Amino acid sequence: MMQNSFSKRLFSGSLKNQYKVTVLGASGGIGQPLSLLMKLNHKVSELRLYDLRLAKGVATDLSHIPTDSKVLGFSNQEEDGLAKALDNADVVLIPAGVPRKPGMTRDDLFSINAGIVRDLATAVAKNCPNASICVISNPVNSTVPIVAKVLQKHGVYNPKKLFGVTTLDVIRASRFISEVEGTNPTNEVVNVVGGHSGITIIPLISQTNHKMMPKDVKDKLINRIQFGGDEVVKAKDGAGSATLSMSYAGSVFADHVLSGLAGEKDVVINTFVESPLYKDEGIDFFSSAVTLGPEGVSKIHPIGEVSAEEEAMLAECKETLKKNIAKGYKFVEDSKL
Structure with missing residues (x-):
């Protein structure tokens, strides 16, 4: 089960283990x-920032913060800017792409973000093939398979080092269940499995201390966890999506990856990875708890016992995941790499 001491882990760590991110x-x-x-994470020795514009300005701004790391900015307006940003990186975080707008699902983002992720994955394959790659760009259920296929085509795919970041689903589950039960969210641990959109997000409430929750309350809670992103898009009135909570979730996940690389013990977190759990059903990727180590994923944990209701949710989830994954694969096969 994923550890819930997010903030305790985030800014801690020995300065002996520092990495290029x-x-x-x-x-x-x-x-x-x-x-x-x-920039605030002490496991990072060098932070490289890349974007089509403004990355140098963001890097300059962050460079004024007195932590023990160097910040560099790169853009596509300079020669080999992307290659320089990626050169020999240990961890690559990919939040690039367009945000959701009112009425959009994660799948609606596919036509734009798929191409962006494909091109960035190609650059990763050429410049830092051994990096741990953390995909945030939606729809994660399809973008992670896109990255996998691109890396395979370049002969550098390592399934232990490719991750879809689903941490936001877990932290939402902790927060939302605490609001229902009147508890401290930092003490709530919810095993969220499946994928990272809508009905593919399966919070296993039966594994929490609140398994006796009334069905109507539980159904509303599960729906809110699955569609929490819509809540933010609506509240921002079309001006944005879940950027702040997602950036926090991304930093938490990246910190766990760095802790694993540094050889810390019992680094466990949920993530969307190539998984054997349902591969015999044609589902190559699935989100569950994994243990991280110096080589990336060292163990993929089974999801554990589930209720009959959750079993039905999983069946629906798996059918959708199969289609999402196939969509990512097809996009790469149809691309000219």
Whole structure:
């Protein structure tokens, strides 16, 4: 089960283990606060920021913060800017792409973000093939398979080091269940499995201390966890999506990856990865708890016991995931790489 001591872990760590981290899409709504949080992370020795514009300005701004890391900004307006940003990076965070607007689903983003992610994955394959790659760009259920296929075509795919960031679903579940039950959200741990959109997000309430929750309350809670992004898009009145909570979630996940690389023990977090759990059903990727280590994923945990209701949700989730993954694969096969 994923550890819930997010803030305790985020800014801790020995200065002996420092890594080069690249943020692709660093001047965007997620990219800027995510870059700030990575600047504050003491496991980072060098922070490279890349975007089509403004990345150098964001880097200059962050460079004034007195933490023990160097910040560099790159853009496509300079020769080999993307290659320089990625050169020999240890961890690559990819929040690049367009945000959701009112009425849009994550799948609506596919036509634009798929091409962006494909091109960035190609650059990663050429410049830092051994990096841990953390995909934030939606729809994650399809963009992670896109990255996998691109890396495969370049002969550098390592399934242990490719991650879809689903941490936002877990922190939402902790927060929302605490509001229902009147508890401290930092003490709530919810195992959220499946994928990272709508009905593919499966919070396993039966594994929490609140398994006796009334059905109507539980149904509303699950729906809110699954569609929490819509709540933010609506509240921002079309001016943005879940950028701040997502940047926090991304920084939490990146910190866990860095902790694993540094050899810390019992680094467990949920993430969307190539998984054996349902591969015999044609589902190559699935989000569940994994243990992270110096080589990336060291163990993929089973989802554990689930209720009959959750089993039905999982069946629906798996059918949707299969289509999402196939869509990502087809996009790469139809592309000219």
